[in-house]
Amino acid sequence: MSTLPVPMEYYLGLASILFVLGVLGVMLARNAIVILMGVELMLNAANLALILFARVHGDLGGQMMVFFVLVVAAAEAAVGLSLLVAIYRRKGSVDVDRLNILKG
Amino acid sequence: MMDQFIFWVAAIVAVIAAFRVVFLRNAIVSVLHLIVTLICLAVIFLQLSAEFLAALQVIVYGGAIMVLFLFIVMMLNLRKDEFGPDQLPGVRFLGALAAGALLGELFIVFAGDGSAAVRVPDTFGGVKDIGHALFGAYLFPFELTSILLLAAVIAAVVLAKRPPATETAADSAGETA
Numbered sequence: 655m656s657t658l659p660v661p662m663e664y665y666l667g668l669a670s671i672l673f674v675l676g677v678l679g680v681m682l683a684r685n686a687i688v689i690l691m692g693v694e695l696m697l698n699a700a701n702l703a704l705i706l707f708a709r710v711h712g713d714l715g716g717q718m719m720v721f722f723v724l725v726v727a728a729a730e731a732a733v734g735l736s737l738l739v740a741i742y743r744r745k746g747s748v749d750v751d752r753l754n755i756l757k758g
Numbered sequence: 759m760m761d762q763f764i765f766w767v768a769a770i771v772a773v774i775a776a777f778r779v780v781f782l783r784n785a786i787v788s789v790l791h792l793i794v795t796l797i798c799l800a801v802i803f804l805q806l807s808a809e810f811l812a813a814l815q816v817i818v819y820g821g822a823i824m825v826l827f828l829f830i831v832m833m834l835n836l837r838k839d840e841f842g843p844d845q846l847p848g849v850r851f852l853g854a855l856a857a858g859a860l861l862g863e864l865f866i867v868f869a870g871d872g873s874a875a876v877r878v879p880d881t882f883g884g885v886k887d888i889g890h891a892l893f894g895a896y897l898f899p900f901e902l903t904s905i906l907l908l909a910a911v912i913a914a915v916v917l918a919k920r921p922p923a924t925e926t927a928a929d930s931a932g933e934t935a
Binding site for chain 2: 657658659660662663664665666667668670671672673674675676677678679681682683685687688690691692694695698701702705706708709710711712714715717718720721722724725726727728729730731732733735736737738739740742743747748
């Protein structure tokens, strides 16, 4: 394959939209699980951009970066979700608005 | 022509599903929509000749990580009123404003960056290429990921372990055990 099916900007636009949706999830959601899913959306938007640039420049480095992002995302999901379980045991809720014991 | 059609279908489904991930009130349905988004992205990865990563996306992301999310959602047994966007109207407005500004900035940055794709061999992004890169130039970071995953496993086990009855018991449990 020598050409992309659609211009490169379309892929970047899709990545931007998905990233902003992830940001919205992190900023607006009260449920910590939805916040973690927003982080996953942002990671995937970045992955799409990395794979696009790897393809456009013919350099495998971008794809290797995506591979390592996958590993980090798996670790992040495991640690983040077990933190949620620990928080739920203590507070009976994962509503981030109620986690205010650090408030000065 | 067919390629364009596949791109548009995958992109539109991915964006709609991502919207629903953020704005639905039911966590299980949110997780399932996130899986739809991830699989649509895997289709787009295939178009960008990243076959191995598309397979990894379906297996690791759509399979393993999202199943983990589903298990946690089912374990926590959350009430309905904890879902959905923030209740404070100011926060919602400012959040939407900031997100819109970010989207505009990203579009401005990316507009006009229309470099033509170079010609790549058919094997680009296949298992052989990835394997050569992974165990050649990227061998050291690859080995480091094993340490990261080990740390994550230990952290998950320690954090999710059921604590002893009281706090002070938790502190002294390490000495007596």
